Amino acid sequence: MDIRSFLSTIVSVLVALFVYGLFIMYFGGDPLDAYYRMFRNSYLDPNGLYETLRLAGSLAILSAGLSLVFKAGIWNIGAEGQYIIGGIAAGYMIYVFNIGFETPVIPILVGMLVGSLYSAVPAYLKYKLDVNEVLTTLMLNYVALYILYYHVYGVWRDPSTFGFPVTPEISMGFRLPDILGMNFLFPLSIIVSIVAYYILFRSKYGFKLRVYGENREAAKYSRYNLFTLIVGSMALSGLASGLAGTGDFLSYYHRFKPGYAAGLGYTAIITTLVGESNPIYTLISSIFFAGFLYGSNTISIVAGVPFEGIYIFEGVLLAFIISRRYIGRWVKWMGAENS
Amino acid sequence: MDGGGEFIKLIIDSSTVLLLASLGELIKERSGILNLGLEGIISFSAMSAIAVYIEVGNPYLAILVAGVAGAFLSLIHGFISNYIKADQVLSGLAVLFIGIGLSGLLGSKYEGLKVDPLTPVRIVLGDFIISMDILTITAYILAPLLFIILYKTRYGLIIRGLGDQPEGLDYLGYDVDKLRTIVVVVGGFIVGLAGAKLTLALIPMWSINVSGGRGWIALALVVSSLWNPMLTFLVAHVFGFLNQFPILSQVMGLEVDSRLISTTPYLSTIVLLVIFSLPMLKRLGYAPRELGKPYIRRD
Amino acid sequence: MVDRREALKVIGIGGAAFALGAGLGYTLKPTTEAIVPADESGKPPVERGTLKAGWVYVGPIGDYGWTYAHDLGRRYAEERLDFLETVYVESVAEDEAMPVITQLVNEGADVIFTTSFGYMDDTIKAGEKYPDKIFMHCSGYKRRENVGTYFVRLYQPYYLNGLMAGAVTETNNLGYVAAHPIPEVVRHINAFHLGAREVNPDVKTYVIWINAWYDPEKARSAAQTLIDQFNCDVLAFTEDTPTVLTVAEEAGAYSFSHYSDMKKYGPNAELSGQIANWGIIYEDVLLRAYHGVWESKDYWWGFYEGAVDITPMSNKVPKDIQNLVNERIELMRTLSFEPFRGPLVDRKGRVRAKAGEFLTRDDLWNMMWFLEGVEGDLPGEE
Numbered sequence A: 001m002d003i004r005s006f007l008s009t010i011v012s013v014l015v016a017l018f019v020y021g022l023f024i025m026y027f028g029g030d031p032l033d034a035y036y037r038m039f040r041n042s043y044l045d046p047n048g049l050y051e052t053l054r055l056a057g058s059l060a061i062l063s064a065g066l067s068l069v070f071k072a073g074i075w076n077i078g079a080e081g082q083y084i085i086g087g088i089a090a091g092y093m094i095y096v097f098n099i100g101f102e103t104p105v106i107p108i109l110v111g112m113l114v115g116s117l118y119s120a121v122p123a124y125l126k127y128k129l130d131v132n133e134v135l136t137t138l139m140l141n142y143v144a145l146y147i148l149y150y151h152v153y154g155v156w157r158d159p160s161t162f163g164f165p166v167t168p169e170i171s172m173g174f175r176l177p178d179i180l181g182m183n184f185l186f187p188l189s190i191i192v193s194i195v196a197y198y199i200l201f202r203s204k205y206g207f208k209l210r211v212y213g214e215n216r217e218a219a220k221y222s223r224y225n226l227f228t229l230i231v232g233s234m235a236l237s238g239l240a241s242g243l244a245g246t247g248d249f250l251s252y253y254h255r256f257k258p259g260y261a262a263g264l265g266y267t268a269i270i271t272t273l274v275g276e277s278n279p280i281y282t283l284i285s286s287i288f289f290a291g292f293l294y295g296s297n298t299i300s301i302v303a304g305v306p307f308e309g310i311y312i313f314e315g316v317l318l319a320f321i322i323s324r325r326y327i328g329r330w331v332k333w334m335g336a337e338n339s
Numbered sequence B: 001m002d003g004g005g006e007f008i009k010l011i012i013d014s015s016t017v018l019l020l021a022s023l024g025e026l027i028k029e030r031s032g033i034l035n036l037g038l039e040g041i042i043s044f045s046a047m048s049a050i051a052v053y054i055e056v057g058n059p060y061l062a063i064l065v066a067g068v069a070g071a072f073l074s075l076i077h078g079f080i081s082n083y084i085k086a087d088q089v090l091s092g093l094a095v096l097f098i099g100i101g102l103s104g105l106l107g108s109k110y111e112g113l114k115v116d117p118l119t120p121v122r123i124v125l126g127d128f129i130i131s132m133d134i135l136t137i138t139a140y141i142l143a144p145l146l147f148i149i150l151y152k153t154r155y156g157l158i159i160r161g162l163g164d165q166p167e168g169l170d171y172l173g174y175d176v177d178k179l180r181t182i183v184v185v186v187g188g189f190i191v192g193l194a195g196a197k198l199t200l201a202l203i204p205m206w207s208i209n210v211s212g213g214r215g216w217i218a219l220a221l222v223v224s225s226l227w228n229p230m231l232t233f234l235v236a237h238v239f240g241f242l243n244q245f246p247i248l249s250q251v252m253g254l255e256v257d258s259r260l261i262s263t264t265p266y267l268s269t270i271v272l273l274v275i276f277s278l279p280m281l282k283r284l285g286y287a288p289r290e291l292g293k294p295y296i297r298r299d
Numbered sequence C: 001m002v003d004r005r006e007a008l009k010v011i012g013i014g015g016a017a018f019a020l021g022a023g024l025g026y027t028l029k030p031t032t033e034a035i036v037p038a039d040e041s042g043k044p045p046v047e048r049g050t051l052k053a054g055w056v057y058v059g060p061i062g063d064y065g066w067t068y069a070h071d072l073g074r075r076y077a078e079e080r081l082d083f084l085e086t087v088y089v090e091s092v093a094e095d096e097a098m099p100v101i102t103q104l105v106n107e108g109a110d111v112i113f114t115t116s117f118g119y120m121d122d123t124i125k126a127g128e129k130y131p132d133k134i135f136m137h138c139s140g141y142k143r144r145e146n147v148g149t150y151f152v153r154l155y156q157p158y159y160l161n162g163l164m165a166g167a168v169t170e171t172n173n174l175g176y177v178a179a180h181p182i183p184e185v186v187r188h189i190n191a192f193h194l195g196a197r198e199v200n201p202d203v204k205t206y207v208i209w210i211n212a213w214y215d216p217e218k219a220r221s222a223a224q225t226l227i228d229q230f231n232c233d234v235l236a237f238t239e240d241t242p243t244v245l246t247v248a249e250e251a252g253a254y255s256f257s258h259y260s261d262m263k264k265y266g267p268n269a270e271l272s273g274q275i276a277n278w279g280i281i282y283e284d285v286l287l288r289a290y291h292g293v294w295e296s297k298d299y300w301w302g303f304y305e306g307a308v309d310i311t312p313m314s315n316k317v318p319k320d321i322q323n324l325v326n327e328r329i330e331l332m333r334t335l336s337f338e339p340f341r342g343p344l345v346d347r348k349g350r351v352r353a354k355a356g357e358f359l360t361r362d363d364l365w366n367m368m369w370f371l372e373g374v375e376g377d378l379p380g381e382e
Helices: A003-026 A029-046 A045-072 A077-098 A105-129 A132-156 A186-202 A204-214 A218-223 A226-253 A263-275 A281-304 A309-322 A326-336 B004-030 B038-056 B060-084 B088-110 B134-152 B154-164 B165-173 B176-202 B212-225 B229-251 B264-275 C004-014 C019-028 C064-079 C097-106 C117-129 C155-168 C185-200 C216-230 C244-251 C277-291 C319-333 C360-364
Strands: B121-125 B127-131 C051-056 C083-089 C109-112 C134-138 C145-154 C173-178 C205-208 C234-238 C255-259 C270-276 C298-301 C306-308 C350-351
Touching: A003 A029, A003 A263, A003 A309, A003 A326, A029 A045, A029 A281, A029 B127, A029 C097, A029 C145, A045 A077, A045 A186, A045 A204, A045 A226, A045 A263, A045 A281, A045 C097, A077 A105, A077 A132, A105 B264, A105 C097, A105 C117, A132 B212, A132 B264, A186 A226, A186 A281, A186 C134, A204 A218, A204 A226, A204 A281, A204 C234, A218 A226, A263 A281, A263 A309, A263 B088, A281 A309, A281 C083, A309 A326, A309 B060, A309 B088, A309 C306, B004 B038, B004 B134, B004 B176, B004 C216, B038 B060, B038 B088, B038 B176, B038 B212, B060 B088, B060 B134, B060 B154, B060 B176, B088 C319, B127 B134, B134 B154, B134 B176, B134 B229, B154 B165, B154 B176, B165 B176, B165 C234, B212 B229, B212 B264, B229 B264, B229 C205, B229 C216, C051 C064, C051 C097, C051 C277, C051 C350, C064 C083, C064 C173, C064 C216, C064 C255, C064 C270, C064 C277, C064 C298, C083 C097, C109 C117, C109 C277, C117 C134, C117 C145, C134 C255, C134 C277, C145 C277, C155 C185, C155 C234, C155 C270, C155 C306, C155 C319, C173 C185, C173 C216, C185 C205, C185 C360, C216 C234, C244 C255, C270 C360, C277 C298, C277 C350
Parallel strands: C051 C083, C051 C109, C109 C134, C134 C145, C145 C298, C173 C205, C173 C234, C255 C270
Antiparallel strands: B121 B127, C270 C306
16 A cells, blocks of 8 residues: 555545544534543443454455455445355255254354355356346345345244244354453454465466456456456455354354344445455455544434444544545645645 | 225336436536435435425425536536546535535424425326326436437437537537536425425435435446336336335245345346447447546547 | 232232232332331441442333333432433444443443343353442343343233223224234233223224334334234234334324324324333332342332333223223222233133232243234243
C-alpha cells in the first residue's frame, strides 16, 4: 500500500467517523466520548477483546477468501450464503449423520467443502455461460437463508426448548477449543490470512489471478486456464467462507438460531476493500471493523443511537473507499498546493 | 365486507410494491447501471413517505418526497458509478447501507406509528369492481408506458443504447455519463414510489424492517422478466401471489413448507439466467450488454 | 418463598380451588412487601447509592408489541424506584446478546434483563462471566445462582378475551393469527378458545400461522383470509404487530390489543386486550437486588401478582359478560381460579386433565395440542 492510498484510507475512515459522529450528536450524545468508550470496551476490556477478536477472526477468514476473487475482478457477493451453507453442512455431520466419534475435524472439512461447492456453482456458470456472478451469488444468499430457517424452525428444532426456534446444543467433543484465551477463529484467521497472502502474492497461481483481474485480454493472450482461475478462485473463496461459518458454529454458537450469520458476509466485503484485497491488510481492517461492530453497542448504550447507525458508518466508508482513486487525486492536489 | 375482493386487493398491493421497485430498477439496468442498493432505497423512501405524511398530513406530498428520497440515493449511486467510475456493485452496496442506516436513525421517532392508508378509487368495469389507490394506478400505467417508451420512442432507443452500445452513442456525440445519471435518477424516483406504496398503503405503519427483503426480490424480478416492463408486470403479480401462498396453502390444507416456497423468486432467477445464457436459447433471452460496467472511452 | 409452580400444584391437588384461595393467599404474601430484612437494631437500611439496570431488547421500543411493553415496564420501574438508573439497547439480534451484555456491564449495569428467548445461552454465559451481577432472562428455562427467569401468564387475559369473543360473535367463527407453532402460542390459542367455548358452546376457532413474529403483510393476509374465507367476525392474534386489529377495523370485525394498549389502531374494533405489566416484575427484582436479598428464581406471574391485565372492555361486550370477566379477574387475583381446569379433552380425544384437575406448569410449557373446536393445522401436534 503506497502512502497515497494509505492516506486516502485514513481520510475515508475519518469522514465516516465524522458523519456517524454527526448522528451521535443528533441523538444528543458526545461523539468523542462515545468513540472513546467504544474503543475502551472493544480493545481494553478483556471480555470485550475476546468478542472483538472472535468477530475479527470470522471477518478476516471471510476477507482472505474474498481477496482472492476480488483481486481477480470477480465479484463474489455470496460470502454470506457460503458461510451459512457451510455451517449447515457441518450441522448435518453432527445432527444427522453419526460418524461414531466426536470430533470437530470432519464437520469443518465438510463445511468447507460444501461452502466451496456453493461458490463454485455460480463460478462455473460464469465460466461456461458467462452468467453474471453478482446476481447468482446474491440470489444464493437468500436461498441459503431460507434453508437455514427451514432447519432451525423445522427439522432440527430442539424438542427440549419448548418449541423455540433453536437447534440442540452440540456436545463438547464437537466444539473448537479456545487457544491462549482467544476464540479459536482468531489464531486460525492469522494462518488463513498468511496462506492467502502467499497464494495471492507469492505463487504463480496468484500472479495469474492478478493479471486476470487487471487485464482480461492479457490473461487470454497468455492462454491462462480460465477454468482454474474463475472456478478455482471462487472455490477457494467459498472454502474460506465455509470455514468461517463452520468455525463460528463450532467455536462460539454451538447451535443454530435464526440470526446465525447476521450479515458478516456483507461486512467482509467492506473489510476486504478497505484492506485493498491484500490478506495481510484485511486482517488489520477486520480487527478494526470487529471493534467497531462490537463496540457500536456502546454507542447505543451511552448515546441512545439506534443500532442501524453502524450502517451509516459502513455505507459512507464503503462509498469513500471505492472512490479512493478520486480522493487520492484530491490529496495529491492538496499536497501540490502546499509545496 | 367485500368477500374475496379484499384478498385480491392485498395481492395487488403486494405486487405493486414489487412492480414499482422493479420498474425503477429496470430502466436503470437498461441504461447499464446495476444498483444492488434497492433494499436501502425502498426502506429510506418508505420512511420518508410516512414521516412526511405524519408531519404534514398530505399524502401526495408524502409520495413526492418518497420519490425524491429514492432519486437522491440513486443520484449518489449514479455519481459514483458514472463520474468516479467506481464499481457499481460496491457503490450499490454503499447505498444499501446508507439507506438502511438513514431510515433507522431518522425513522426511529416514527417507529410503530400508524397512518390511514391512501384512499382507493373504485373502478367499475362492467360487473367487476376493483378499488385501487393512486400508486397502483400509477404502476399499472407505468408498465405499458415504459414498454412503449423503451421500444417505440427515440428516448427508448437512447436508453437501450446506453446499456447495449454506449460507445455508439458517444460516437454520435451524446454524453453517456450524463444520460446514464439522468436515467438512474428517474429510476430512483420510481423506486421511491415503491417505498411510498409500502408505508402508505400495504403496511401503513413505520418499522425499520418494513421492506423485509422486497428490494432483493425486485432485483430478482427484473432479471426474471428479461428486462421487459410488460413481463415485469406479469412476474410481479406472480411473486406477489407467492407471497400470500403460505397463508393460502393453510386454507387449502396443503403440506408445503413456507420457507422453501420463499426461495422460489431467487431460484427462478438463477434458473432463468442460466436458461437464457445457454447457446441455443441465448437469442430468446436478453440482458443489457454493458450491465454493471462503467463507460470508459477507448481512445 | 413458595414457588408459583408449587402453588399451582397445591391448587390442583386441592381441586376446589376457591376453597383454598384464602389460605394460599396467606402463604404467598404479595411479594413487594417485606423485602428489606429486619435490621437487628431496627434502624433503617444503610444508604446504598444508586442501582443501574440495563435492558436488552429484541425489537425497537416503538413496536407497540413485545418490546414496547417491556420498555413501559422499564419506565415504570424507573419512576417507582428513585435509586434506579436505567439504560437499554434496542434491536439486538438473537445471536448478538453477549457483546451487548458485556458492554452494559462495562458501562456500569448491576442488573441486566434480556428480553427474548434467543438470548438464553448468552445470558447464562454472561452469568458465569460476571458472577457478581444479576441477570434476568425473559421466557427461558435455564437458571444459575445469579441468573433468574421471568415470564407472564398471558394466557389468563387471553382466556378472558375468549369469554368476550364467544359472547360477541354472531357467526360463531373466531379467527386466530398466530406467529409460530410453539407451546407459548398454542397455550394462548387454547386459553382463548376455552373462554369462548364457556359462554358459547358452538364456537369454532380457526388458526392461521404466519411463521414470523414480525410480518405485517402476512398478518394482514391471514386476518383477511379468516374474515373472508372462514366468516370469522372476532379475531385474536399472537404476533408483534397491530395489523390484525387494523384489518378488523377496516372490515367491521372485532379484535384485541396485544401486550400493550393498541386501541388507536382499531378504536371501534378493539373489544379489550391482553396487557403484560412487566414493570411489576422489574420493580420486585430491582428492589430485591438493591437491598441485597435477590435470589435466583423463576417468576411466572399473572393476575395474582398484578403482572397481567386486560385493557378496558368496549361497550360492545354485553354487560353480563363484563360482569363475568370482572368476577373472574377478582378470583384470579386471589389465586381462586385458573382457566386450564379439567375436564380438558384435546381434539384427538385424549384427556389432558380430569375433572377438577389443573394443568401443571410443565403441561402448560409443553402444550402442543389443540382443544376440540380449534380448527387448522398444528405442526408438531402431539
